[in-house]
């Protein structure tokens with residue numbers, strides 16, 4: 001099976017397995033664990049923040065960040081298709097008790113006029129104050145789009161003028177940084193707080209980091225416990241996270257290259273499927289609308305042909321490249337897709 005459903009399917013590397021075996025077994029929630037502390041220090045350094053806290057998942061890193069920003073009842077302004085709104089089960093309001101306003105955007109970048117219209121430093125008689133401005137890069141629903149540094153800077157400027165903090169959901173921040181040709185710090189510097197995952201394209205089995213000021217991270221540690229994210233002997237999984245940050249960031253451009261190759265091949269099968277220019281990182285969103293056959297049917301069919309992809313909307317499939325996808329796997333996926341398109345891509349159009 002060629003698994004293109006997500007970069008979360010990446011297996012730990014040999015170096016990770018070795019590091020896991022020799023990790024410490026301190027109780028992170030009692031006296032602390034040296035390996036977890038090393039990972040947190042490394043995460044803080046990579047993002048240019050003062051401190052970091054290790055949590056089990058990207059969803060929890062976002063939730064804990066919302067709770068730690070702590071303006072319960074305030075409004076969070078964010079682009080309307082952000083992962084926190086579309087795929088994290090409403091934790092933003094159900095658990096963090098924050099109101100939110102999804103703003104229109106282009107390729108994941110919120111419209112700056114809409115932000116200007118809605119941002120306000122404090123509550124007024126008939127409007128909530130803005131508790132937080134939230135950005136996501138790379139942007140999942142926008143097909144791995146990278147928010148330009150100029151956009152991050154403009155959002156940050158507007159937020160600062162209104163005394164509002166900025167958070168970046170950087171689940172794939174290292175992909176964003178690689179595509180921009182800068183370090184993750186250059187992306188993260190446009191936020192007060194940032195979170196990222198080591199469990200996605202970086203190949204660690206588990207874990208995300210929330211990064212910010214010392215005071216913010218202390219608050220985040222409290223909220224991590226509140227939502228059940230305190231871990232005990234987390235040294236072995238943190239050890240894999242350290243290898244992820246030390247060894248696996250450099251190779252991400254390779255995933256971007258294979259994604260672009262995949263997109264070019266799909267475009268050659270039928271130009272309606274994808275605009276290859278839209279692929280900036282390792283996520284490839286594909287439209288099957290022209291076939292008249294829905295994405296769920298396509299993914300079931302491709303599975304029969306040995307290729308796993310995710311249906312992510314009625315007419316859209318998501319292909320994700322990662323460490324286990326090289327040119328041979330891309331060629332196999334393309335040939336399976338071409339065969340299926342020959343069979344169904346045109347047949348259904350005639351109906």
Ligand SMILES: Cc1ncc(COP(=O)(O)O)c(C=O)c1O
Nearest residue numbers: 057058059060083136140169171
């Ligand atoms: C942008 C973004 N944020 C957060 C998450 C949540 O991560 P997890 O699935 O580890 O909870 C994801 C997962 O794909 C994501 O793409």
